Amino acid sequence: MPVYVTLVAGFVASGTLIVGGQIASIQALAAFIGLMVFFAMLRMMDEVKDFEKDKVANPTRPLPRGLLDVNVVRGVIQNTVLGMVGYAILLALVFSWQAGFVYLFLTGWLWLMYREFYSGTWLEERQILYAITHQFILVPVTLLPIVLVASESLFVPIPWKFAGLIVGSFFTYEICRKLNPNAHPLLHTYRQMYGVKKVFLMIVCTNALAISMACALELKFLIVGSVLVLVSYLVFLPKGKYKIVEGLATLSLVIHIWSIVLDRLKELL
Numbered sequence: 001m002p003v004y005v006t007l008v009a010g011f012v013a014s015g016t017l018i019v020g021g022q023i024a025s026i027q028a029l030a031a032f033i034g035l036m037v038f039f040a041m042l043r044m045m046d047e048v049k050d051f052e053k054d055k056v057a058n059p060t061r062p063l064p065r066g067l068l069d070v071n072v073v074r075g076v077i078q079n080t081v082l083g084m085v086g087y088a089i090l091l092a093l094v095f096s097w098q099a100g101f102v103y104l105f106l107t108g109w110l111w112l113m114y115r116e117f118y119s120g121t122w123l124e125e126r127q128i129l130y131a132i133t134h135q136f137i138l139v140p141v142t143l144l145p146i147v148l149v150a151s152e153s154l155f156v157p158i159p160w161k162f163a164g165l166i167v168g169s170f171f172t173y174e175i176c177r178k179l180n181p182n183a184h185p186l187l188h189t190y191r192q193m194y195g196v197k198k199v200f201l202m203i204v205c206t207n208a209l210a211i212s213m214a215c216a217l218e219l220k221f222l223i224v225g226s227v228l229v230l231v232s233y234l235v236f237l238p239k240g241k242y243k244i245v246e247g248l249a250t251l252s253l254v255i256h257i258w259s260i261v262l263d264r265l266k267e268l269l
Contacts, residue, residue, distance in 0.1 A: 004043075007257060008035045011166075014260035015145030018162055019153050027095065031145035034087060034103055038110065038141065041080055045114040048073055053186045081111055096151035099144070106140040113137065127193050128202075135171045139163045161216045162260070168210030169256035172203050172229060176249035179242040200233055210256065219259050221266075225252035 012031045016023050047063050048070060055064045062068050084107040092100020113134055116123055123130050142163040147154050178189035179199070185192065190199050207226040214222040229249050236244045255262065 004036065004039045006254065008032055008039060010254065010257035010261070011035055011141060012145045014162070014258060015142065015159075016149050017260045017264055018158060019146055019150040021149030025149070027148040028145065030091065030095070030099075031148050034084075034091070034106075034144060035141060037080065037084060037087070038106060041077060041084070041110060042113075044073055044077055045110070048077065049114065049116070056184065056186055058184075077114070081107060084110075091148070095148055098147045098151040098154045102140050102144050102147050102154070106137065106144065109137050109140065124188065127188060127190065131171065131174065135167055135174065138167050138170050142166045158217070161213050165210055165213035165217065165219070165222075165256060165259070168206050168208070168213060169226075169253050171206040172210065172226070173249045173253040175199060175203050175206065176229065176233070176246050179237065179245060181240075181242070196237065200230075203230065203233060214259075219263055221262075222252075222256055222259055225255050228252065 009032070012028050012035065013023050015031065016025070016028050021027060047061065050058070050061075051063050051070055058064065063070050063073065085104065088100045088104035088107060090100075091103050112118075117133060123133070139160075143154065143159055146159045146162075153159050175190050178187075179191050180189065181191060183189045183192065190202065194202070207230055211223050211226050214220060214226075225248075229245065229252050232245045232248045236242070
């Protein structure tokens with residue numbers, strides 16, 4: 001829970017400030033609630049989707065251990081998704097149709113991810129395509145706080161550049177957290193499927209996206225984090241210290257999400 005609070009608070013604070021809004025506002029609260037529900041559902045959906053794998057590869061997780069009934073969790077997911085549709089309608093009525101549309105799109109894409117875009121095994125065997133479809137959801141996640149504060153911002157470049165920044169950083173983290181050479185083969189990690197060299201090319205591309213958007217937004221201090229991730233991959237992965245790479249990618253992600261807040265603080269110092 002603290003992890004998700006940190007992430008969501010960063011999305012809301014940075015998204016609010018990038019369009020000149022106030023963090024202590026009803027719009028920020030509405031975004032925080034909507035995104036907390038989203039991340040809770042994302043976690044639960046992942047647990048259900050991975051249930052059969054986890055019985056073999058991660059038997060200590062709650063569902064394989066029998067702490068929660070998988071059918072009950074499925075029911076909670078379905079009911080909550082319907083509630084999210086209702087929340088999207090509420091956002092449209094209270095704030096703007098843009099805010100309602102973004103949250104409805106977020107909900108619909110989340111459902112498609114849960115159902116694996118109705119492509120099942122075919123999509124999972126194409127890990128890069130699978131990753132792209134699942135990282136794309138970060139675009140509406142990033143845009144939601146922004147359009148709640150300034151609905152017209154949906155049609156200007158800056159919010160989309162910020163979304164690109166987040167996608168690049170989050171994609172890097174997603175790859176770097178799956179570098180364990182001893183992971184169970186059922187988990188289909190990037191390292192297992194593509195090897196060390198191709199994975200490095202992947203994070204070069206994802207970091208290139210993050211760096212280009214950082215430059216476009218004049219947030220050049222973020223480049224340091226992206227470069228450190230790349231250097232750590234070259235230095236520490238050959239030594240088997242993949243956790244250091246993952247840790248730096250995690251730190252870089254948090255800094256990227258909170259980047260607008262950090263930039264405003266920098267201006268005050």
